[in-house]
Amino acid sequence: xxxxxxxxxxxVGIALVARDGRYLIRRRPPGSSMAGVWEFPGGxxxxxxxxxxxxxxxxxxxxxxxxxxxxxxxxxTYRYPHAWxxxxxxxxxxxxxxxxxxxxxGFRWVxxxxxxxxxxxxxxxxxxxxxxxxxxxxxxxxxxxSPPQDAGRRPS
Numbered sequence: 001x002x003x004x005x006x007x008x009x010x011x012v013g014i015a016l017v018a019r020d021g022r023y024l025i026r027r028r029p030p031g032s033s034m035a036g037v038w039e040f041p042g043g044x045x046x047x048x049x050x051x052x053x054x055x056x057x058x059x060x061x062x063x064x065x066x067x068x069x070x071x072x073x074x075x076x077t078y079r080y081p082h083a084w085x086x087x088x089x090x091x092x093x094x095x096x097x098x099x100x101x102x103x104x105x106g107f108r109w110v111x112x113x114x115x116x117x118x119x120x121x122x123x124x125x126x127x128x129x130x131x132x133x134x135x136x137x138x139x140x141x142x143x144x145x146s147p148p149q150d151a152g153r154r155p156s
Contacts, residue, residue, distance in 0.1 A: 001051060004058055006123060008084075009038075009077055009084040009085050009086040010044055010083055010084065010085050010086070011044065011045040011051065011054070011085075011086050011088075012042060012043060012044055012045065012051075012054070012085050012086065012087045012088070013042050013043070013045060013050075013051040013052065013053070013054030013055030013056075013057075013058060013087075013088050013090065014040050014042035014055060014087055014088065014089045014090065015040060015041045015042050015055045015056075015058070015066075015090055015092045016040055016065055016071075016073060016089055016090065016091050016092060016127070016131070017040070017041060017059065017063075017067055017092045017093070017094060018091065018092070018093070018112075019094065019109060021098075021111060021112055021135055021150065022109040022110055022111050022112065023040065023109070023110060023115060023131065024040065024041060024063065024101060024107050024109060025038050025039060025040055025107065025108065025110050025111070025115070025118070025138045026038065026039060026041075026105065026106035026107040026108065027039075027106060029089055029106070032084070033082060034121050036119075037042065037119045037120055037121055038118045038120045039120065039121070040089075040124075041059040041062045041063050041067075041107065042054070042058045042059065042062075042087075043057060043058035043062070043133055044058075044063075051075075051088035051090070052069050052072070052088075052090060052130045053071070054136075055067070055069055055088070055092065056069065059092065061140060062107070063101040063102060063105050063107050064098070064101060064102035065095070065099045065101055065102075066094070066095040066096070066099075067092040067093065067094055067095060068092060068093050068094075068095050068150075069090040069091070069092050070090070070091045070093055070136055071090070071091050072089070072090055073089045073090065073091050073127070073130070074089050074126065074127065074130075075087065075088045075089070076089070076123055076126060076127070078122070078123035079084055080121075080122075080123070087123060089127050111135070112131045112132055112134065112135035113124075113132050113135040113136060115131055116128045116129060116132045125150040127129070
């Protein structure tokens with residue numbers, strides 16, 4: 001008998017929450033899959049739940065903030081040794097512009113151009129390159145005012 005989880009990927013909604021050229025991320029907590037690597041807010045879709053609804057729900061649960069999905073950026077299907085996932089990345093805005101993540105959540109704002117220097121799960125690589133490239137284009141146009149942050153960089 002085959003395992004149903006191997007027949008279909010686990011559906012995951014991910015929030016790319018941006019503010020002033022920075023994105024909301026945290027390190028995955030100890031005891032979780034891929035503990036210690038960085039992640040965007042998001043998580044598994046409940047049965048019958050859309051990617052967008054899961055993105056909003058998971059962001060609220062993880063950060064304490066309500067977000068508004070602006071657009072579906074990309075869907076990536078990736079097979080890890082431990083799981084097959086289908087991840088829908090949504091560009092999101094914080095509903096209350098001055099809202100901050102719950103300090104206990106571990107989420108923090110990090111400059112887009114710093115994202116590729118941090119250790120994320122491998123499936124995130126295309127998104128990290130896109131966000132960094134967009135930040136570089138904004139810098140060239142004089143639109144970004146966020147300084148790079150050094151916390152949590154990969155060792156050189």
